[in-house]
Amino acid sequence: MAVKVMIPTPLRQYAGKQDSIELEAKTVGEALAGLTSQYSELRRHLYNDDGKIRSFVNIYLNDEDIRYLSKEQTPLNDRDVLSIVPSIAGGMALDVLAGRGRRAGSIHPSALRCICR
Amino acid sequence: MIETLTAEAVTLSKDEVLRYSRHLIMPEVGMEGQLKLKQAKVLLIGAGGLGSPLALYLAAAGVGRMGMVDFDVVDFTNLQRQIVHGTSDVGRPKLDSAADTIREINPYVELVPHHARLSSENALDIFADYDIVADGTDNFATRYLVNDACVLTGKPNVYGSIFRFEGQASVFATREGPCYRCLYPEPPPPGLVPSCAEGGVLGVLPGIVGCIQALETIKLIIGKGEPLIGRLLLFDALQLRFRELRLRKNPDCPACGTHPTIDHLIDYDEFCGIRGQEAAEPMNGVPEITPIELKRMMDEGAPFQLVDVREPHEFDICRIPGSVLIPLGEVPARMNELDSAEEIVVHCRSGMRSAKAVAFLRQSGFGRIHNLKGGILAWSDQVDPSVPKY
Numbered sequence: 229m230a231v232k233v234m235i236p237t238p239l240r241q242y243a244g245k246q247d248s249i250e251l252e253a254k255t256v257g258e259a260l261a262g263l264t265s266q267y268s269e270l271r272r273h274l275y276n277d278d279g280k281i282r283s284f285v286n287i288y289l290n291d292e293d294i295r296y297l298s299k300e301q302t303p304l305n306d307r308d309v310l311s312i313v314p315s316i317a318g319g320m321a322l323d324v325l326a327g328r329g330r331r332a333g334s335i336h337p338s339a340l341r342c343i344c345r
Numbered sequence: 346m347i348e349t350l351t352a353e354a355v356t357l358s359k360d361e362v363l364r365y366s367r368h369l370i371m372p373e374v375g376m377e378g379q380l381k382l383k384q385a386k387v388l389l390i391g392a393g394g395l396g397s398p399l400a401l402y403l404a405a406a407g408v409g410r411m412g413m414v415d416f417d418v419v420d421f422t423n424l425q426r427q428i429v430h431g432t433s434d435v436g437r438p439k440l441d442s443a444a445d446t447i448r449e450i451n452p453y454v455e456l457v458p459h460h461a462r463l464s465s466e467n468a469l470d471i472f473a474d475y476d477i478v479a480d481g482t483d484n485f486a487t488r489y490l491v492n493d494a495c496v497l498t499g500k501p502n503v504y505g506s507i508f509r510f511e512g513q514a515s516v517f518a519t520r521e522g523p524c525y526r527c528l529y530p531e532p533p534p535p536g537l538v539p540s541c542a543e544g545g546v547l548g549v550l551p552g553i554v555g556c557i558q559a560l561e562t563i564k565l566i567i568g569k570g571e572p573l574i575g576r577l578l579l580f581d582a583l584q585l586r587f588r589e590l591r592l593r594k595n596p597d598c599p600a601c602g603t604h605p606t607i608d609h610l611i612d613y614d615e616f617c618g619i620r621g622q623e624a625a626e627p628m629n630g631v632p633e634i635t636p637i638e639l640k641r642m643m644d645e646g647a648p649f650q651l652v653d654v655r656e657p658h659e660f661d662i663c664r665i666p667g668s669v670l671i672p673l674g675e676v677p678a679r680m681n682e683l684d685s686a687e688e689i690v691v692h693c694r695s696g697m698r699s700a701k702a703v704a705f706l707r708q709s710g711f712g713r714i715h716n717l718k719g720g721i722l723a724w725s726d727q728v729d730p731s732v733p734k735y
Contacts, residue, residue: 234588237511237581247584283531291591311590313579315485315529 229254229304233263234311242269256289257300259310274312286313355383355409361453365407378567379407383453385566386410388475388500390463390491392439393417394551395481395505395558397429402559403479404447404454408566411447412457412475415439426548463487465610468494477565479503479558481551485532486613492517492525493607496600501565505558509546512554512580515573515592516561518601522574527595527602532617550582631700631707634690634715636727642690643667649688654702655721659694663732665724673698676705685711692717692724694735 232250235243243249244267251266253259260281264271276282287294288311294302304310357365357379368374368382385408389396392415403411419427419434419442427439434442440458447456459471463482468490472478478500480491488506495502495518502518504525518524557578564570577590599606634642642649653660653668660670671679673693683689689711693699696719703716717724725732 237509247581282533284529284533286528288590291589293591293593296593311579311588313577313590315533 229306229308231259231304231306231308231310233259234309236312236314238314239270239273239312242273243267253304255300255304256287256294256297256302256310259304260287260300284315287311288313355380357383361407364451364453368406373569374567378569381566381568382407382563383409385477386412386475387562387566388412388414388472388478389481390414390478390487391481391483392427392429392443393423393481393483394426394507394546394548395555396443396479397427398552398555399479399481399559399562400429400443400447401450402556403562404451406559406563407451408454408562410455410457410475412459412471413440413443414459414461414463414471415443416460416462426546426551428552463490465490465612468610469498472498472500475500477501477503477562479505479562481505481555481558484617486617488525489532489616490610490613493600493610496524496605497608497610503558503562503565505551505554507546507550507554510550510582512550512557512578512582514554514557514561514578514580515576516565519574521594523592523594524598524601526600527598528577528592530595530598547582550580553582554580631703632715633696633718635718636724639690639717639724640728642688647688649690650683652683652689652691652702653721654691654693654699659735662735663721663725665692665721665729665732668692673702676702677709680706680709680711683711685713687713689714690717691715692720694720695722696720 230250230252232248234248235246240247243263249263249266251259251262253262260274264274274281274285281287281300289297289302289304290309294300357376361383362369365379368379369376387403387408387410389399389403389411392400392413396413396415400411400413417439419430419437419439421435423430424432424435429446430439430442431446438460440460444456444458447454461467463471472494478491478495480488480502482488482491492502499520500518501516502525504517505512505514507513516522561572564572575592575594577592579588579590580586581588594601596603651665651668653664653670654673654676655670656672657670664670671682683706689706691699691702691706691714693702696716699720700716703714706714719726721732722734725734
């Protein structure tokens, strides 16, 4: 199914600066996997170390939250629109993730990309 | 929506009838709606980017009582977007400045300043006197605090938030609708220091979102139209596109679900992971050099490399002579341009980003490296005042 994934502002820098990506997928999970394999830096922002979608990121299929559908197993139709909706709070950003969980004192290169926008 | 508001008990003077005539001649508002506005008590959290349009339009509309919570003073950099404050207000408490503007727009509004930082200790008491809360804050901890306090006190939470070119708006914590935790059960892990990570904001964006919040507040008061209950409005300023997503009340929500577990306000800084985060910061122990010491090195002709890790558009604003620009995100890929045998000084705007760069480079084997303490801002203060600060 040909679907469009809307990329929110904080994540566009990891998706080639695009605000939406078109791809083929049969389920929500497949679409997100396709997205993160094409743009691998998105993966750490969307998924935690256990491979689950981060709790402060909501995924919508058209206008419905996938938590109230079949989550990542939700099937897709042609021209469906997936939206990634992170929580924002005025001046603070989603891009806080890369340092998380690392040993104190160790900085991953991608952490530097997160800091300045 | 607000069932307790009836159009009795208050009247409009002749002056007020003339003032609000453009409301009164519309059937959707009329005398009944205007009296409800006069009876309404709205609490604004924050007198900044979102709070400014909220305050201005709610005052103009004739809200009877407006409380405002803010502990901050007006800063010069606020003026780009916080339009309730003016140039001559810089340095004044924001509530004093806002009160002057609001009084000038509408002296009939009863203003209640709350010069305080909203906290778990004071929120429930402060909220008790109001019908509706409009959240114009800029951090996750306060958003969760406001949400929980609204759910516990039964007040709707007119929510708006912004980030760079994007905005969100909704109405949370009504009896039948979802609350903020239904949408976001947990906050993101705490970040990097917000003052540098803020990334800027288009000044007019909080203006638009704050106006939407004012609109929703007015609709709730007069009980007309379709409020954003159960709806998340997304606004993309660059594309000028509005989208809407459906928000459902989560039956398992710890705040407003069928079996809520939140019955008191908690430590929201801890909830958002902010407390204790400083200890994990690798910036502690990064070797530093002051601007005066750097200037001495330059004057003595000591060999060193000065690296600027800001963004190209910042480099356009101002720079220190002799510096080489390697934006922070490019440092890992371009560190081979640096000579680890030579003394290196790294700077950014205020010293935060460059500290990260120094920590990263040190772990990559660069032993002779220092962070410019206070960044180019301190350079301007202490060495070269002709360098503009931003």
